[in-house]
Amino acid sequence: MQRLITALMSCAFVATSGAVLAHHSFAMFDQENPIELEGVVQEFKFTSPHTFIILQVKQSDGSTQLWSLEGGAPSALARDGWSSKTLKPGDELQLTVEPLRSGAPGGSWAVGRTKFKDGRPIMVTP
Amino acid sequence: MLYRNSIGAVALAAVLATAVTGVRAHDEAKYPDWSGQWLRTGGIQWDPTKPIGRGQQAPLTPEYQAIFEASLADQAVGGVGNDARYSCFPVGMPRLMSVIFPMEFIFAPKITYILFENNMPRRIYTDGRSWPKDPEATFAGYSIGKWIDEDGDGRYDLLEVETRHMKGPRTFEGTGLPLHKDNQTVVKERISLDRSKPDILHDEITTIDHALTRPWTVTKNFRRERNPSWFENDCSEDNHHVSIGKEHYFLSADGYLMPAKKGQAPPDLKYFKQSLN
Numbered sequence: 001m002q003r004l005i006t007a008l009m010s011c012a013f014v015a016t017s018g019a020v021l022a023h024h025s026f027a028m029f030d031q032e033n034p035i036e037l038e039g040v041v042q043e044f045k046f047t048s049p050h051t052f053i054i055l056q057v058k059q060s061d062g063s064t065q066l067w068s069l070e071g072g073a074p075s076a077l078a079r080d081g082w083s084s085k086t087l088k089p090g091d092e093l094q095l096t097v098e099p100l101r102s103g104a105p106g107g108s109w110a111v112g113r114t115k116f117k118d119g120r121p122i123m124v125t126p
Numbered sequence: 127m128l129y130r131n132s133i134g135a136v137a138l139a140a141v142l143a144t145a146v147t148g149v150r151a152h153d154e155a156k157y158p159d160w161s162g163q164w165l166r167t168g169g170i171q172w173d174p175t176k177p178i179g180r181g182q183q184a185p186l187t188p189e190y191q192a193i194f195e196a197s198l199a200d201q202a203v204g205g206v207g208n209d210a211r212y213s214c215f216p217v218g219m220p221r222l223m224s225v226i227f228p229m230e231f232i233f234a235p236k237i238t239y240i241l242f243e244n245n246m247p248r249r250i251y252t253d254g255r256s257w258p259k260d261p262e263a264t265f266a267g268y269s270i271g272k273w274i275d276e277d278g279d280g281r282y283d284l285l286e287v288e289t290r291h292m293k294g295p296r297t298f299e300g301t302g303l304p305l306h307k308d309n310q311t312v313v314k315e316r317i318s319l320d321r322s323k324p325d326i327l328h329d330e331i332t333t334i335d336h337a338l339t340r341p342w343t344v345t346k347n348f349r350r351e352r353n354p355s356w357f358e359n360d361c362s363e364d365n366h367h368v369s370i371g372k373e374h375y376f377l378s379a380d381g382y383l384m385p386a387k388k389g390q391a392p393p394d395l396k397y398f399k400q401s402l403n
Binding site: 024025026027028042045047048049050052054055066067068070073074075076078079100101102103104105106 | 201202203204205206212214227244300301355358359360361363365366367374376378379380384385386387388389390
């Protein structure tokens, strides 16, 4: 039975943060200085060892930059109700991400820090 | 003739009796119920009772404390320090027992297997064998175990395991908390169900290693899921972390190398023909 669970629930954030679920260190991402991103999903890679959101982010000059955002393992997200179909190309998202320390367009994303831009909850089926 | 036939009949009967006895040798009633899926109850750090990293207060020698500090410093600027797991490098023992992703136990008469969702399995030989002489080292090591009936009720309740012959490099956790490069590690475990909560499993793990000033004992705890879901979790499927030489890079969304550290140089392309522009 499907039920709506707001991805912003703090317990979901704690349980499914990428760093908590990582098989390796996430220290390459700047956890002390997260940034806000808005963009359009180009691809949601529900693959091992970590899921990726490939996000099209509009720049101030009108160009688009592609961000590579690493998240929790698909098996861990699946246990929280996520699937390869939870996010689709074209979905508009608002995220708080921990960026690569190098400044390159990459970072880590987490369930509890990700929502649809229009405020709709991200629907999962535990 | 009758005498020979009698001897043959007795011999046949003896063989059949042995065969029947052999079938009953693996009496499942003698083993504890460790069926199902086991998930860690703590975080990804080695000692679940303490914070990750320096908070572990690991009993490292001064030499290996310095190696650990260098790992933390590298990670603080975007590097990976001593943690090679980002490139799907095997974690080995004892770090396997952090059970980042679930595990299950399979009992056979002379061997216990631990299957991990995202790692090669462990084999724990319980047939009373001696240590092999100079075996080929592996990351998971060579494990010999012994079942013990602690409370004398006729059923095993404790598995004692010793593991030797590991190869490296290995670390305790993702911060790069190191084990000694001589790979002389010995890991001793006592694995048993909680006395009052049969869906909780404890693994008391003692690591003896030359990077440590003393044996280091931690207890890992796991909860049982009796109706599990298992997922395929193969690190090599789509790893975006690239190791070239001693440097770590991150793949861009369109598949190119990106720096992970500020000011990081690109890889040395000396083996590529490069045009002069």
